[in-house]
């Protein structure tokens with residue numbers, strides 16, 4: 001009966017304008033007479049938000065009513081980027097809004113760029129979570145994301161005199177996409193002690209008492225699917241001081257200031273995203289963040305389950321929880337605690353529920369990234385959880401002892417507790433033991449975890465506990481939104497946009513690979529995307545680059561294992577070659593623009609030195625009149641999701657050149673290929689599967705293989721070591737001061753020359769340079785290049801996150817989509 005009061009969604013430009021203007025005038029209280037782009041952004045976002053909310057409410061109602069199994073994706077990072085364009089494309093009214101805005105005198109592009117990125121993540125892991133939410137909603141899976149509502153996302157990067165400077169990213173000034181749920185709060189306990197007693201039946205009981213309480217408040221973000229009414233929920237927890245008697249007492253007894261200090265201390269839990277990517281540093285506040293978010297999310301999930309009045313053993317039939325890396329591992333002892341201490345289940349019964357509920361995704365084999373927490377810290381912060389972890393470990397080791405009697409060393413190797421000083425809790429082992437499935441994120445990586453970090457566990461649990469789900473990306477954002485012209489061209493050939501829901505349909509493009517007109521349009525689109533990036537470079541840096549040059553892009557977090565240093569050494573090599581060539585020889589060079597972008601963790605000195613070197617080289621090369629258009633070097637400031645949307649469609653070649661065996665998957669490799677860029681890469685992560693799909697002829701692979709890395713490292717340290725001669729020439733140039741004071745780069749070069757070249761830069765240098773030369777040649781043959789790029793796009797269907805999510809749903813979560821019933 002209430003339906004008749006529900007607002008009707010707009011369908012024409014005029015109806016859209018009416019809604020947007022109403023929001024500007026009333027919701028935002030901005031007079032139309034000083035209406036700027038930010039106000040128009042607000043009005044547009046609110047007009048679309050209204051439409052989403054209707055679907056959102058309905059989806060949540062349907063999901064509750066149907067009571068099918070749901071998946072909860074626990075991630076400390078959701079690197080969402082902007083929401084408006086995505087909302088418009090998903091709802092399908094962007095054209096209407098574009099027309100409406102232009103009637104009001106505004107350009108859609110300018111309005112979209114008013115929005116602040118939601119930058120609640122570092123890099124690949126966080127962006128993967130965002131792509132997964134998009135696919136889950138688009139495929140109608142009942143799913144929620146759970147994360148933290150950081151007040152500060154990943155820092156903004158400024159380059160000052162060639163150095164990275166970090167600036168705080170306060171992004172919540174105006175965020176129309178979140179809804180605070182004042183009524184959904186959870187009290188979270190820290191510190192305190194454990195009481196143990198016997199109940200009437202003589203059974204041991206434990207309770208966690210005392211300590212301090214911090215309140216978790218829910219903030220919900222709607223996640224629309226593409227061309228479906230499904231709108232899922234992302235719930236982010238914010239922290240505040242618990243509003244209890246405690247505060248009142250303090251207040252009444254005149255301790256006003258100290259009560260304000262308590263308030264602020266509580267709020268620091270959700271204040272800031274830790275800016276480390278693939279590096280863990282054991283900070284107490286980080287552990288507090290992890291427990292705060294796990295405990296709040298589990299309380300919420302359990303509360304929802306209890307409303308259905310189903311039996312506890314049914315919990316794993318109603319709930320699947322996926323752990324995005326080890327960051328949410330505390331959810332495992334927390335669920336065990338809820339079931340045993342609070343709900344009164346027997347240990348074994350509870351443990352079987354826990355194991356059936358959780359799945360764990362591993363994203364790294366790098367030793368420095370494996371999470372460990374000191375036992376004394378955990379004892380102090382979470383005394384009951386530490387006991388539970390010890391019990392989990394005890395029962396696990398007893399099982400191992402029964403399987404492999406008298407293998408003491410094995411017990412030491414697989415123990416959740418590392419017997420170091422201080423003792424450490426190995427989170428990856430706890431996550432593995434507490435889950436029914438463990439997956440890697442690309443085939444090579446999933447194989448590697450079985451032979452390296454989890455080798456012993458394969459013997460214990462058998463190989464079936466381990467599986468692979470190769471990562472994917474959402475084609476809605478990374479093709480349709482980022483590259484609308486390419487999306488339109490594909491649609492014109494394939495007869496519609498169905499490929500955005502089934503990316504394997506792209507294979508039909510192969511039929512047009514010889515179609516002259518198609519090839520020409522395909523090339524023109526790439527060119528216009530390069531013009532757009534060139535304009536961005538001109539506007540932001542004042543540097544002119546020629547869009548006909550080969551655009552060579554490496555954008556990702558700066559890390560030694562990703563080897564931006566290999567790239568910049570290659571650039572220096574190229575510069576030296578140009579300098580020493582005759583005018584005649586110079587004509588043979590393929591003009592190139594080397595584009596870098598990415599943030600370094602603030603405490604990661606080596607990564608910062610790489611940024612500094614790139615900027616110094618840029619300074620010299622770009623101002624050398626001798627070189628002109630043959631080479632330009634660009635370091636783009638503050639690489640983020642919305643910049644990736646401009647950069648990915650504009651590359652000819654992108655670099656994915658990690659030391660073999662170190663990059664678990666990579667996902668930007670997929671974004672570049674999907675947009676008709678080719679790859680120079682090592683045999684690492686998803687590059688290997690990309691090669692299998694698109695064909696060896698269409699990718700430029702180089703370098704040593706993962707299987708040889710150990711031997712090479714060993715040879716560096718204990719055998720004969722010869723620096724590659726071409727690399728030596730590069731180092732000579734740096735040392736001689738060609739790029740300014742060489743002192744800044746001592747540590748960087750020494751890591752290679754003196755300290756064993758852990759990342760094998762020298763070993764791979766010759767083959768890298770050679771492959772770049774091959775690329776130069778290939779690029780000059782426009783026809784050959786065009787064929788390669790078209791075939792690449794046509795064969796990228798496998799790398800949709802939709803395929804990836806279907807695999808998780810089938811092999812790990814055991815969940816089914818919920819068809820949305822059409823409105824009457």
Ligand code: 26Q
Nearest residue numbers: 124125276277278280363441663664665666667
């Ligand atoms: C851990 C402890 C304390 C502080 C920070 C962290 C931390 C934070 C972020 C550890 C790791 C990360 C991020 C890791 C990451 O982004 N990994 C990438 O995941 C992608 C998606 O699976 C892969 O494609 C990349 O290969 C992998 O590097």
